[in-house]
Structures are given as C-alpha cells and as structure tokens.
Amino acid sequence: MKKWGFLPLFLFLITVAVYANSLFSGFGWYDKPLIIAKQEFFSHPENALALLALPDVALGTREKPPYYRPLDTLSYMLDHYLWGLNPFWYHLENVLLHALVVVLFYLLLMEVFENRKLAFFAATLFAVYPVNTESVNFVSARNTIFCAAFSLASLLFLAKSGAEMNGGSIQESGRANMTNKKSLASVPLKSGGAKWIALAFLAYFLALFSKEPAVVLPFFLLSFGFVSCEQKFKVKKTVLAGFFAITAIYFVIRHLVLGAFIANYGMSFSLSRFKFITAVYFEHFRLFVYPFKLNALYTEQKIVFSPLKAAAAICGVLFLLYFSLNKKSPAPVRAGAQWIFWGLLPVSNLVKIPSAPIAERFQYTIIFGFVLILGYLVEKLALRKAVIGMAALLALAIILGARTFERNFVWRDDISLYNSMIRSDPWNGTAYFNLGNDYGERGDLESAVTEFRTALAKDPELLKARVNLGVAYAKEGRMDEAAQEFRSALAKDPGYIMARVDLGTAYMEKGLLPDAIRELRVAVSMGPSVPGANLVLGKIYEKAGLHDDAARA
Numbered sequence: 001m002k003k004w005g006f007l008p009l010f011l012f013l014i015t016v017a018v019y020a021n022s023l024f025s026g027f028g029w030y031d032k033p034l035i036i037a038k039q040e041f042f043s044h045p046e047n048a049l050a051l052l053a054l055p056d057v058a059l060g061t062r063e064k065p066p067y068y069r070p071l072d073t074l075s076y077m078l079d080h081y082l083w084g085l086n087p088f089w090y091h092l093e094n095v096l097l098h099a100l101v102v103v104l105f106y107l108l109l110m111e112v113f114e115n116r117k118l119a120f121f122a123a124t125l126f127a128v129y130p131v132n133t134e135s136v137n138f139v140s141a142r143n144t145i146f147c148a149a150f151s152l153a154s155l156l157f158l159a160k161s162g163a164e165m166n167g168g169s170i171q172e173s174g175r176a177n178m179t180n181k182k183s184l185a186s187v188p189l190k191s192g193g194a195k196w197i198a199l200a201f202l203a204y205f206l207a208l209f210s211k212e213p214a215v216v217l218p219f220f221l222l223s224f225g226f227v228s229c230e231q232k233f234k235v236k237k238t239v240l241a242g243f244f245a246i247t248a249i250y251f252v253i254r255h256l257v258l259g260a261f262i263a264n265y266g267m268s269f270s271l272s273r274f275k276f277i278t279a280v281y282f283e284h285f286r287l288f289v290y291p292f293k294l295n296a297l298y299t300e301q302k303i304v305f306s307p308l309k310a311a312a313a314i315c316g317v318l319f320l321l322y323f324s325l326n327k328k329s330p331a332p333v334r335a336g337a338q339w340i341f342w343g344l345l346p347v348s349n350l351v352k353i354p355s356a357p358i359a360e361r362f363q364y365t366i367i368f369g370f371v372l373i374l375g376y377l378v379e380k381l382a383l384r385k386a387v388i389g390m391a392a393l394l395a396l397a398i399i400l401g402a403r404t405f406e407r408n409f410v411w412r413d414d415i416s417l418y419n420s421m422i423r424s425d426p427w428n429g430t431a432y433f434n435l436g437n438d439y440g441e442r443g444d445l446e447s448a449v450t451e452f453r454t455a456l457a458k459d460p461e462l463l464k465a466r467v468n469l470g471v472a473y474a475k476e477g478r479m480d481e482a483a484q485e486f487r488s489a490l491a492k493d494p495g496y497i498m499a500r501v502d503l504g505t506a507y508m509e510k511g512l513l514p515d516a517i518r519e520l521r522v523a524v525s526m527g528p529s530v531p532g533a534n535l536v537l538g539k540i541y542e543k544a545g546l547h548d549d550a551a552r553a
Contacts, residue, residue, distance in 0.1 A: 007120055008103045015099035015127040018401050022095060022137045022408040026087045028417055029296075029434070030140045035076050035090075042080035051077070055258055056143075066262065066354065068254045071209040072143035090139045097145045098136045102127040104152040105368060111159040112233075113332055117382060121393055122375030128401035129367055130291040134360040137411035138296075141361040143211040148365045150207035151214055154200045158221075158239070161196035162232065201242055208250040213365060215250070216342040218243035224338050227325055262351055273349075275305040276357075280349050281313035283358050288340075288370045292403055295424035296410075296417060297434075298358045301459075302425055317341070332376040339369030414438040429459025436465070440472055448472045463489045467499045474506055482506045497523050501533050504540065513544045 027036055034056075041047055051074055056067040075093075083089035102123050109119035126132070135144045207214035221243065225234040255261050280303055287294075295302075323329045323337035343366035349357055378396070382389020410420040415438060421431035436451030452469035455462055470485030486503035489496055504519035520537035541549040 004116055007116070008106055011102050011106055011120070011123050011127060012099045014124065014397075014401075015102045016095055018128050018404050019095045019098065019136055019408060021405060022133075022411065023088055023091050025091055025137060025408075025412045027085075027090070027139060028411060028414045029138065031138070034140045036085065038073075038076070039080060039085065042077045045077075045081070048074060048077060053257055066258060066260060067212070068257050069143045069209065069211055071206060072146055072211070075142060075146070087139070091137070094136050094139060094142055094145065097142065097149060098132070099127075101145060101149050101152065104149060104156060108152050108156045108159065109332075109372070111156060112335075115332075115379070118332060118372075118375055118379045121378045121382075122372045124393065124397055125371040125375055125400065126367060128397055128404050129371060130294060130400055130403040130407055131287050131360045131363050131367060133294070133404050133407040133411070134296060135364040137408055138361065141364075144361050144364040146210035147207050147214050148368075150203045150210060151217055151365060152368075154203035154207060154217065157196045157200035157203060158235070161193035161200065197239055197242070200239075201246060204243060205246050205250070208246070213343065213346040213362075215247055216346060218247055220338055220342045223324070223342070224335055227327055227334065227338075228331065230331065233331065275310065276300075276303065277348055277350060278310040278313040279303045279305045280347075280358055281316065281344065282309040284344060284347070284363065284366070285313065285316045287360065287363060288367070291400070293424070294360060294407060295421060296360070297421045297425075297428060297431055298356055299425070299428055299430060300357050302428070303357050330376060333373050336369040336372035336376070339372070340366055343369065427458050429455040429462045429465065431455075432458060433462060433465040433468070436468060436472075440468070440475075445472050445476050449476075461492070463492055463496060463499070467496070467502060470499075470502060470506070474502070474509070479506050479510050483510070495526065497526050497533070500526075501536055505536055508536075508540050508543065513540060516540045517544065 051070040054070070054073075056069040056073055079090055079093065105126055106119045106123035109122055110116065113119065135141045204214065204217060207217070218240065221235050222240055225240075228234060251261050283298070283303060320337045320341045323333050324341055326334070329337070347353065347358070347362040347366075374396075378389055378393050380389075381392055410416055415435070418431050418435040418438060421428055422435070425431065432451045432455035436448045436455060439445075439451060440448035449469060449472045452465050452472060455465040456469065459465070466485050466489045470482040470489070473479075473482035473485060483503060483506040486499050486506060489499040490503065493499070500519050500523040504516045504523065507513070507516035507519060517537070517540050520533065520540060523533050524537055538549075538551075541547070
C-alpha cells in the first residue's frame with residue numbers, strides 16, 4: 001500500500017491543474033444576488049445563527065423558494081470575513097473542495113472494493129469530467145460540492161466502521177476474500193466502530209444542510225445492501241434506522257423554516273408531466289454519455305418530448321434497474337447503477353425545480369455512479385491488456401480534461417457565460433435577457449436595449465425582459481416608450497408590482513402626477529413591502545404638493 005500512497009496526492013494535483021484557469025474568473029450570474037448583495041448581512045457575525053432559520057434565497061426575493069442550505073451560506077459568510085469580495089479566493093476554495101471530493105471518492109472505493117486500479121480509474125474520470133465544470137466554476141454551486149463531499153465522507157466513515165472490526169485489512173494486491181469479511185450489520189455499536197458510525201451520521205447531517213439531494217443516501221444504502229451477495233455490503237439495521245431518523249429530523253427542520261416538507265407546489269401527476277420527465281431523463285443520460293454539448297441554462301422549451309427520447313429514457317431506467325437488481329452484476333456496476341437510479345429521482349422534476357428543469361450542477365453527485373461503471377470497464381480492459389487499458393484511461397482523461405479546461409473559460413465573466421448560453425440555444429430568451437441585464441449594469445444601454453428586444457422576439461411572454469426594456473428606455477430618457485413597455489407588461493400580468501412601480505415612476509417623470517399616484521397606490525396596496533414603492537409614492541406626493549401624504553408614505 002505504501003508503494004501507491006502517492007496516488008491521492010496525484011489525483012489532487014491533476015484536479016487542481018485541470019481547473020487552474022478557473023481561478024481568474026469573477027463572480028457571475030446568481031453569485032451577485034446570493035453572495036455580493038448579501039455583504040451587509042455577512043458583515044455581522046451574529047447573523048450566522050440566524051442562517052439556521054432562513055431559506056437559501058437571493059436578497060430581496062419575496063417568494064419563498066424550497067431551498068434550505070444554511071451550511072452553504074455560512075461558507076460565504078466566512079469567505080466574506082476572510083477575503084472580502086476577492087473572487088480569486090472563492091474560486092480557489094471551489095477548486096480545492098472539488099479536489100478533496102476526488103480524493104474522498106478514491107478512498108471510498110479503496111475501502112469498499114479494495115481495488116486500487118478501479119479506484120484510481122474512476123476517481124481520475126470524475127476529476128476531469130466536463131459536466132462538473134459548472135459546479136466548480138459557479139461559486140454559488142458550492143452547495144453541490146459540499147453535498148458530495150459530506151455524502152462521500154459519510155459512506156467512507158461507515159465503511160471504516162466495518163473495516164476496523166475486521167482488522168482494517170485492505171490487501172496489497174487490491175483483492176480481498178470478501179467471504180471472510182464481517183458484515184457491517186455485525187458491528188456492535190459499543191465497539192471501536194461506533195465512533196466511525198457517529199461520524200457517518202454527522203457527515204450525513206451536514207450533507208443534508210448543504211443540499212437537498214443528499215436525502216437519497218439512506219435509500220441507496222438500503223437497496224445496495226439488500227441485493228448484495230457479499231456480507232461486507234450489508235448495513236446494520238440499527239445504523240440504517242439512524243440514517244432514516246436523521247432524514248426525518250431534517251424534514252421537520254425544513255418544514256419549520258420553509259413551511260413545506262418538499263415544495264409549496266408539491267408533486268404533479270399527469271400525462272404531460274410524464275412526457276416532460278422522460279425528456280428530462282433523456283437529457284441526463286445524454287450528458288452522462290456525451291458530456292460535450294454543454295449549456296449553463298436549460299429552459300423548459302428546450303426539454304422537448306419525442307417518442308424516441310422517451311424510449312431511450314425508459315430503456316436507460318430499465319438498464320439501471322436490471323444491473324441494480326441482478327445479483328450476478330459485478331459489485332461496482334451494481335453500486336454505480338443504484339447510485340445513478342436514486343440520484344436521478346430528486347432531479348427528475350417529479351417535483352418542479354424552480355431554478356431550471358435540468359442543470360449540469362445537478363449531475364455532480366450522480367456522476368459518481370457513471371464513472372464507477374466506466375472505471376470498472378476500463379479496469380477490466382487493463383486486466384486483459386494492461387497497455388491497452390492504460391492507453392484507454394489516458395485517452396479518456398486527456399479528451400475529457402481538455403474539454404473541461406476549455407469549458408472553464410466560458411465562466412470567466414457574465415458576457416462570456418451568457419453568450420455561451422445563446423450559442424448552445426439561440427432561442428433561449430432568458431439568455432438574451434441576462435445578457436441585456438449585464439450590459440445595463442455596465443452602462444451600455446444601447447446594447448442592453450438590443451438584447452432585451454431580442455429576448456422578447458424569442459419569447460414574447462418573458463415579461464421581465466419587457467419591464468427591463470422599459471427601464472433601459474427610461475434611463476435613455478425615452479419615457480413614452482418606457483411607459484408603453486410597462487403598460488404592456490401589466491396588460492399580461494396586472495399583479496406585476498414592480499412593473500406598476502416603474503410605470504408610476506415614468507408618469508412622474510412625464511409630469512402626469514395623478515396617474516403616477518394612482519399606479520403607486522395600487523402597487524403599495526398589493527405589496528406594501530416592495531422595496532422603494534412607498535419611497536417613490538412619497539416623492540410623487542411631494543412633487544404634487546401633498547406634504548402630509550408624502551411624510552406618511
């Protein structure tokens with residue numbers, strides 16, 4: 001074992017090298033509302049405890065999202081204390097965390113399968129897999145890396161709890177006689193294995209506090225142990241009960257904070273929903289097999305159903321079930337198939353995901369299963385022909401690593417990122433909208449107007465693009481055109497409060513004070529907590545000479 005002790009360090013260095021060019025990117029996309037806009041909140045250390053009772057939400061958002069990830073937000077608070085707003089250190093942290101996940105994956109596979117080549121092959125492929133670039137480059141996707149790291153740590157601690165009871169032996173040859181291993185179910189909780197089990201519980205709890213998909217881990221343990229022939233893969237019932245008890249506690253805390261166990265809109269069952277889910281599964285399988293046509297923003301319009309896609313998705317699920325349930329399947333293949341099966345359920349859109357129907361960051365933890373199977377196939381090839389097997393691994397690592405290194409450049413700034421979204425999907429109105437916002441923040445109003453118009457041409461129902469187009473017109477002094485855009489948005493959605501505030505502001509600038517007062521009164525009555533609504537109303541009252549009303553507003 002000492003002969004190969006350098007492999008974890010080697011894997012760590014490979015990972016850092018592949019992502020080295022990501023260190024010079026800035027903050028982008030949702031980093032602004034989730035990190036930059038919260039700097040005042042992060043400046044007060046006493047707010048750390050308050051995070052336990054807060055949803056993970058962009059600053060100023062009034063709608064309560066189904067996200068509860070206090071550990072992730074706590075890390076940004078710590079970053080603010082250490083680095084301020086220097087993005088280099090935030091990106092370095094993400095890269096180092098990803099490298100840590102790679103090493104944990106390697107150590108877990110060594111502990112469970114006692115096969116050095118399998119562990120090294122699978123961990124190498126995970127380190128360079130292009131789908132992971134979003135999770136590493138996108139600072140706000142750190143919750144995914146945390147979730148993966150703590151989930152792997154939990155499994156590693158659990159495996160060690162059994163290994164300690166059996167002398168901790170991992171054979172130098174990488175092969176062990178599994179029949180002589182004691183089951184994890186036979187580990188007495190009063191033994192030395194108890195400390196590892198306690199650490200496994202703690203790591204799982206931290207994974208849940210990082211991101212929601214961690215909830216599938218107990219189900220994976222249950223199913224993998226149930227269909228396994230080898231005793232070493234079976235988990236003690238009391239230990240499993242502990243994992244499920246932690247899950248229940250997590251959902252209770254989640255309900256107390258968010259007011260819902262899963263999401264406020266719940267699950268949806270219909271033929272159209274089934275078609276959409278099959279299309280989602282197809283896209284996930286496509287990204288597993290062909291991780292080159294990447295996009296940071298997948299819209300529902302892009303996830304299109306077709307009978308061929310549905311057939312491919314159903315076949316993919318059936319294959320997963322076959323290799324999961326077939327006791328003759330090699331243990332790594334069985335484990336990989338079950339990990340993919342359970343990992344896909346939370347991102348299947350059985351419960352609607354507000355941020356996007358599919359995202360590459362959703363796959364970060366699921367990819368473990370795929371690269372485990374792929375690593376097993378390469379390892380089998382290496383057993384027959386060592387030179388061919390190593391050549392296959394090297395070729396895969398170079399091709400995948402080169403694509404990852406190239407993809408990192410897309411995330412260097414928002415202009416580059418949004419343009420890449422447009423190249424991937426020229427009909428993505430939201431991508432043009434994002435690009436317009438970025439131009440607007442830079443003061444390039446002409447380019448912003450162009451992008452907002454394009455967004456509306458691609459998606460006429462994108463009301464936020466219409467409102468922001470109106471705002472850009474107003475900044476250019478084109479108040480008539482601005483007011484028209486706000487009125488058009490309100491004709492589609494009378495409850496769009498900020499559109500009404502902006503319309504009232506436009507009326508004020510045009511000197512139409514009665515119209516302005518009317519719009520702002522309606523806006524305040526609909527949402528008195530909307531930032532700036534009462535302030536704008538007060539300014540209008542003041543301009544109209546209604547000083548008492550202005551003071552009250």
